[in-house]
Amino acid sequence: MRHLLSITDLTAADAIGILNTATELARINEGQVKKLPTLRGRTIVNLFAEDSTRTRISFEAAAKRLSADVINFSAKGSSLSKGESLKDTAQTLQAMGADAVVIRHSASGAAQRLADLEWMSGSVINAGDGTHEHPSQALLDAFTIRKHLSKGANDLAGLRIAIVGDVLHSRVARSNVLLLSLLGADVVLVAPPTLLPVGVETWPASVSYDFDAVIPNVDAIMMLRVQQERMTDLFFPNAREYSRYFGLNSERMSAMATHAIVMHPGPMNRGLEISADVADSARSVIVEQVTNGVNIRMAILYVLLAGGPLEVGSN
Amino acid sequence: MSVALSAEDISRALTRISHEILERNHGSAEITLLGIPTRGAHLAARIATIMTGIEGREIPYGTLDITLYRDDLRLRPPRTIMPTSIPSIGIAGRDVILIDDVLYSGRTIRAALDALGEVGRPRTVQLAVLVDRGHRELPIRADYVGKNLPTSPRQSVKVQLTEIDSIDEVVIEGEAN
Numbered sequence: 159m160r161h162l163l164s165i166t167d168l169t170a171a172d173a174i175g176i177l178n179t180a181t182e183l184a185r186i187n188e189g190q191v192k193k194l195p196t197l198r199g200r201t202i203v204n205l206f207a208e209d210s211t212r213t214r215i216s217f218e219a220a221a222k223r224l225s226a227d228v229i230n231f232s233a234k235g236s237s238l239s240k241g242e243s244l245k246d247t248a249q250t251l252q253a254m255g256a257d258a259v260v261i262r263h264s265a266s267g268a269a270q271r272l273a274d275l276e277w278m279s280g281s282v283i284n285a286g287d288g289t290h291e292h293p294s295q296a297l298l299d300a301f302t303i304r305k306h307l308s309k310g311a312n313d314l315a316g317l318r319i320a321i322v323g324d325v326l327h328s329r330v331a332r333s334n335v336l337l338l339s340l341l342g343a344d345v346v347l348v349a350p351p352t353l354l355p356v357g358v359e360t361w362p363a364s365v366s367y368d369f370d371a372v373i374p375n376v377d378a379i380m381m382l383r384v385q386q387e388r389m390t391d392l393f394f395p396n397a398r399e400y401s402r403y404f405g406l407n408s409e410r411m412s413a414m415a416t417h418a419i420v421m422h423p424g425p426m427n428r429g430l431e432i433s434a435d436v437a438d439s440a441r442s443v444i445v446e447q448v449t450n451g452v453n454i455r456m457a458i459l460y461v462l463l464a465g466g467p468l469e470v471g472s473n
Numbered sequence: 474m475s476v477a478l479s480a481e482d483i484s485r486a487l488t489r490i491s492h493e494i495l496e497r498n499h500g501s502a503e504i505t506l507l508g509i510p511t512r513g514a515h516l517a518a519r520i521a522t523i524m525t526g527i528e529g530r531e532i533p534y535g536t537l538d539i540t541l542y543r544d545d546l547r548l549r550p551p552r553t554i555m556p557t558s559i560p561s562i563g564i565a566g567r568d569v570i571l572i573d574d575v576l577y578s579g580r581t582i583r584a585a586l587d588a589l590g591e592v593g594r595p596r597t598v599q600l601a602v603l604v605d606r607g608h609r610e611l612p613i614r615a616d617y618v619g620k621n622l623p624t625s626p627r628q629s630v631k632v633q634l635t636e637i638d639s640i641d642e643v644v645i646e647g648e649a650n
Contacts, residue, residue, distance in 0.1 A: 175553075178553070178554075179553070179554050182538070182554040182555070182556060182557075183554065185556070185557065186541075186557060189557075189559070189592070190591070190592060190593070191591040191592065193591075194541045194542070194591075195541070195542060195587065196541040196542070196546065224541075460541075460551060460554070461551050464546045464547075464551050464552075465546065465547070465549060465550040465551035465552075
């Protein structure tokens with residue numbers, strides 16, 4: 159494997175391999191060892207053309223724990239804001255000898271374009287492209303679900319997972335539907351019809367408009383952020399109505415199965431899609447998702463970069 | 474293909490190594506055994522059992538994966554990371570015995586010393602191997618050797634253990650010339 163652009167590039171075995179690698183890395187990170195020499199001398203560029211807290215910090219922490227050199231570079235404060243094209247930026251990174259580029263971009267397909275056009279010889283890791291995909295987030299979510307709910311199995315067979323909210327604008331939802339179904343879970347999307355993308359019926363997931371009917375039957379509820387910055391239209395009458403039908407509050411949480419967990423990829427709109435008491439409750443694994451994110455990103459960097467050049471291009 | 478060690482040979486070698494470790498360290502009080510996955514880990518468990526039989530006490534043993542410390546990662550596709558489990562007593566101030574199946578270039582042991590340095594500071598580190606096949610590329614030697622097997626670099630030494638393989642056996646594959 160050279161790039162990580164989309165969950166569709168992965169087989170179930172690839173995904174389980176990354177999850178298992180992350181499991182071992184998590185065990186190391188919990189012990190005394192915080193720094194590993196594995197990627198010493200490799201350069202990883204974080205190219206963030208769109209705002210991010212968790213993903214950027216987590217990729218940076220992951221790279222540093224593996225002893226790679228990290229160059230952070232965001233749109234604000236770089237020549238990207240002067241209108242430099244992605245191609246010129248990529249060629250600059252190539253000239254500086256980047257072994258991998260972690261790219262976040264507001265345009266769907268930006269990572270694919272960077273990888274396909276061979277502007278640079280390193281690996282490309284998609285850290286979120288527009289409303290398309292966010293594969294490392296899906297992997298960390300699958301890792302979190304497996305850790306809490308899977309009874310010894312490597313995959314997620316037999317688990318039911320609800321993904322609730324703004325599916326239309328969510329790259330997290332798309333990557334998760336693909337990955338969780340690849341690993342054998344049943345996924346149900348819950349959203350108002352206006353926040354479901356065209357063609358959702360072709361996704362490997364069922365659809366429901368009735369959150370309350372779904373809640374007792376699922377093992378995990380993944381809330382999505384209402385992405386107001388991407389909303390150019392009126393998708394629901396007002397925030398209070400959205401919250402009443404699709405928000406997760408303590409009353410709805412009490413209807414969940416006793417073992418079920420609450421997830422959110424962050425950043426949260428507290429009071430809109432999730433209430434503060436639910437976000438901070440014992441069922442919520444939201445903070446743990448962030449911790450797991452570092453382990454998953456270490457595993458991704460390990461799988462893509464630790465092996466030799468022999469493998470490059472074989473994917 | 475020729476059989477270098479039979480099941481009985483392996484069992485005798487492990488018993489002798491166990492006695493040698495106890496003799497050199499004046500008993501088992503400070504000993505911690507760490508096997509290098511995959512087969513070294515199983516050998517460590519077997520040696521711990523033999524030592525418990527001799528000494529009448531539990532011997533702390535665990536596994537130490539060295540994949541992330543290898544200097545030859547870039548020569549091969551990514552390797553699977555195996556579990557590391559350090560006994561709860563830790564390794565600080567202990568006599569740590571590293572255990573592996575085959576000693577060859579010495580690079581695995583160099584990586585193991587790096588990995589060990591991250592975990593703690595043992596009083597001593599000693600090395601026990603089932604087979605020493607020569608061809609060292611680093612100034613590293615074993616303290617306890619099951620059998621010295623002079624081999625050609627063109628040959629390969631295959632250790633099989635019943636925990637993961639169907640049989641206890643060490644075979645040499647390929648011709649010397």
